[in-house]
Amino acid sequence: MEKYEKYIEILKKNGMKVTPQRIDIMKYLDEHRIHPSAEKIYSDLKEDNPSLSKTTVYNTLEALSEHHIIQILTISGSELRYDFKTTPHHHFMCKKCGAIIDIDVDCPYLGKFMGMGHRIDEMHGYFKGVCKDCLEKEGRGENPLKTEMNIVSEV
Amino acid sequence: MEKYEKYIEILKKNGMKVTPQRIDIMKYLDEHRIHPSAEKIYSDLKEDNPSLSKTTVYNTLEALSEHHIIQILTISGSELRYDFKTTPHHHFMCKKCGAIIDIDVDCPYLGKFMGMGHRIDEMHGYFKGVCKDCLEKEGRGENPLKTEMNIVSEV
DNA sequence: ATTTTATTTTGTAAATATTACAATTTGAAA
DNA sequence: TTTCAAATTGTAATATTTACAAAATAAAAT
16 A cells, blocks of 8 residues: 555645546556556456446546646557656657657757747657567568658768 | 649559549648548538548548658547648647647657667657637637637648 | 459448446545 | 545447448550
């Protein structure tokens, strides 16, 4: 029960009720930094808590993201992914195996956009391609990115 | 009818069969740079071509993106958006009205990440927040939470 | 111009992800 | 301990996208 203090504290600090389900989901996201989908969170947690409802998973993820405790990633396009880390960083997704890798960089353009009059709440930097492991199995192939980008990428 | 030459040329160059539906969809995307959803493309084109099938829209968008003639945006999270422009650029999405605005910047991190051995095919820079127009309405207390996606401005 | 053939289009049905809703349960304040 | 707003649960509904097979068609071959 000591291990849960961290999540209880976060919930209380955000004025959210403390429930076992919320603690479980936060703990899962904290300890499984693979940017899981709601389905994966649900099916994994369901093993130890068979009464868990999928709606609870969705409700909880929604509540946590509204309080900026977690971050929603739209990188996949077919399902949302969830990230316990909310400080700005980029992601790379392998289109072969679906893995999502963290990339720690700071985006220099954030401030630039503020001057345009819009309010910026989120920043997402996504790269997609084929990861090193998948490349070794199938060969490197060709990079379909257009010209300007390839120049930048030769660095 | 001269206007279609551009799209016929692109299709032929990519070894794709030329069909009226494909021309219509490419023309629509080219002339409506609001990053529309499949549903919007379908319902708008359906007016002049009532026999158009939604499956054709999805099939065509899939084929066009496989040939890198168009780009798929995952920015929304609830639906895919399509962009006729395939050269790298960023996007800003207003969470109030759903508008997606182009932002022309080069990402300086692509090269850095390619050094790690992965193959990078796509780059997506997404910013999210509330656009200038919605902020002004919000200030006057006139912004209902549920708004229809309105037309997007371009930068 | 006609025939042929592989591809595309179309409509329906299915799959997948997410949300709505109402009844029950529960956390935490009184 | 009581109270009550909020959370959980299961089911149903919605939304987006994909699967599939029959009909139509673009483009190549004749």
